[in-house]
Amino acid sequence: MKATRSIPEGHSDNPPKLYSYPKYWAECFGTAPFLPMSKQEMEEMGWDSCDIIIVTADAYVDHPSFGMAVVGRLLEAQGFRVGIISQPEWESADAFTQLGRPNLFFGITGGNMDSLINRYTADLRLRSDDAYTPDAEPGKRPDRSVIVYSQRCREAYYDTPIVIGGIEASLRRIAQYDYWSDKVRRSILVDSNADILLFGNAERALAELAHQISNGKTIEEFWDMRGAALIKNETPDQWTEIDSTRIDWPSKIDKISNPYDFHNKQSVDKPNEDRPSPLKIIPLPLQRKADFDSKLSYIRLPSFNKVVNDAALYAHASRVLHQEANPYNGKVLVQKHGTQDVWVNPPPIPLETDEMDWVFDLPYQRKPHPSYGNARIPAYDMIKTSVNIMRGCFGGCTFCSITEHEGRIIQSRSEDSVIREIEKIRDQVPGFTGTISDLGGPTANMYKLNCKSPTIQKSCKRLSCVYPTICKHLNTDHSPTTKLYRRARAVPGVNVSPSHLDCDTTWL
Numbered sequence: 001m002k003a004t005r006s007i008p009e010g011h012s013d014n015p016p017k018l019y020s021y022p023k024y025w026a027e028c029f030g031t032a033p034f035l036p037m038s039k040q041e042m043e044e045m046g047w048d049s050c051d052i053i054i055v056t057a058d059a060y061v062d063h064p065s066f067g068m069a070v071v072g073r074l075l076e077a078q079g080f081r082v083g084i085i086s087q088p089e090w091e092s093a094d095a096f097t098q099l100g101r102p103n104l105f106f107g108i109t110g111g112n113m114d115s116l117i118n119r120y121t122a123d124l125r126l127r128s129d130d131a132y133t134p135d136a137e138p139g140k141r142p143d144r145s146v147i148v149y150s151q152r153c154r155e156a157y158y159d160t161p162i163v164i165g166g167i168e169a170s171l172r173r174i175a176q177y178d179y180w181s182d183k184v185r186r187s188i189l190v191d192s193n194a195d196i197l198l199f200g201n202a203e204r205a206l207a208e209l210a211h212q213i214s215n216g217k218t219i220e221e222f223w224d225m226r227g228a229a230l231i232k233n234e235t236p237d238q239w240t241e242i243d244s245t246r247i248d249w250p251s252k253i254d255k256i257s258n259p260y261d262f263h264n265k266q267s268v269d270k271p272n273e274d275r276p277s278p279l280k281i282i283p284l285p286l287q288r289k290a291d292f293d294s295k296l297s298y299i300r301l302p303s304f305n306k307v308v309n310d311a312a313l314y315a316h317a318s319r320v321l322h323q324e325a326n327p328y329n330g331k332v333l334v335q336k337h338g339t340q341d342v343w344v345n346p347p348p349i350p351l352e353t354d355e356m357d358w359v360f361d362l363p364y365q366r367k368p369h370p371s372y373g374n375a376r377i378p379a380y381d382m383i384k385t386s387v388n389i390m391r392g393c394f395g396g397c398t399f400c401s402i403t404e405h406e407g408r409i410i411q412s413r414s415e416d417s418v419i420r421e422i423e424k425i426r427d428q429v430p431g432f433t434g435t436i437s438d439l440g441g442p443t444a445n446m447y448k449l450n451c452k453s454p455t456i457q458k459s460c461k462r463l464s465c466v467y468p469t470i471c472k473h474l475n476t477d478h479s480p481t482t483k484l485y486r487r488a489r490a491v492p493g494v495n496v497s498p499s500h501l502d503c504d505t506t507w508l
């Protein structure tokens with residue numbers, strides 16, 4: 001008899017293991033050789049429909065360095081039937097109906113790179129090639145792919161839930177400066193009209209979302225799910241607002257206390273008592289003194305209208321976003337856009353090593369989909385003999401997206417898992433010459449480096465573990481990296497190039 005499906009809560013500090021969910025009934029169809037990109041492939045699998053359809057602006061390469069493959073294989077391993085619509089013609093909704101209506105939702109991504117970075121140079125010139133397209137052909141994706149694809153999916157199937165994610169959506173979760181138009185733009189949730197945005201590494205949120213939707217839950221019920229942002233116009237009961245809509249709060253200046261008077265107790269300032277509001281509202285600078293349940297509180301950022309017109313307030317909102325990036329102590333952020341509130345939950349809990357291993361052990365073909373024939377996909381050529389060993393970065397550099405997307409806590413794979421992948425590359429990748437091009441990741445020289453104390457890490461609010469000084473709590477022992485390299489070099493038939501600092505191209 002099949003076990004009853006009981007879905008554990010996905011938004012606590014102790015989420016269920018990724019591989020612990022009871023499988024969806026469609027697991028009986030088995031594992032697809034490649035995730036279907038056509039009705040014919042669906043029929044060959046015996047499917048009458050897809051449960052989830054992923055729409056991506058990249059060519060489908062079934063490799064763990066490509067976001068649609070990681071997400072697709074992850075959902076397939078949960079038992080769902082996953083189809084891929086890759087680089088669809090976006091002038092009409094026709095291409096978005098090619099696999100039929102998904103039973104659960106559309107998952108939309110702009111691909112491994114933001115679509116504007118992919119299409120334009122820093123001088124705003126149109127690029128002549130696209131590394132994520134067969135034969136590097138340019139023009140196969142629209143500007144702001146996430147917005148365009150969402151609108152077309154909405155046209156195709158009006159009431160099917162739309163989930164957006166990937167680096168393009170993740171970095172645009174609140175009002176953000178857009179270099180390409182030289183403007184501050186609204187949250188992509190508002191512009192795309194999507195139902196929910198999953199930011200950062202989204203495996204946990206996706207598994208939870210798919211299982212719960214299949215159990216009849218609606219998207220609105222995920223308003224408190226970690227790693228998710230959505231439009232929310234009502235504040236839940238009992239919550240406290242921490243008001244951070246301004247930089248300085250003019251307030252009563254505390255009387256300077258007599259240092260010899262040990263009985264002089266300062267009272268907590270309550271400047272908002274006069275404000276008629278059903279909410280308890282506390283100005284940000286007073287939150288440490290106030291008495292409230294921090295788990296039931298959110299920070300209100302300056303509204304979109306304010307940050308558009310005020311660079312200092314924009315910088316303030318951005319600073320608060322970064323300060324609340326620790327999944328263990330980050331708060332919900334709320335930003336008003338016109339009459340709507342964009343509600344951004346705390347980041348996802350990082351994957352444990354066994355979960356990282358599970359994700360990388362999924363049955364990837366490590367090749368582009370056969371429909372591309374012999375076409376060359378430059379991004380695949382670059383990555384096909386490269387192994388991703390970790391995620392995240394504790395550097396916190398202000399110009400970089402890694403911390404904002406993947407977080408400051410390093411998530412590493414085990415040595416055994418990396419070695420297994422090297423052996424698969426050696427045995428499966430066509431044309432493998434014996435050289436693993438790198439054992440990398442966004443910041444590969446941080447492999448297995450983290451805060452020495454998990455307790456301190458959970459309460460830490462620093463933006464960087466290495467600036468302005470290297471934190472005394474940081475473990476800086478590189479021996480796990482050198483040990484891994486030595487072990488990889490000992491694999492028969494394999495050489496390993498030195499690792500290097502990669503840019504982050506991981507979709508999730």
Ligand code: SF4
Nearest residue numbers: 451460465471473474
């Ligand atoms: S205490 Fe130091 S090492 Fe630990 S997370 Fe904070 S900054 Fe990083």
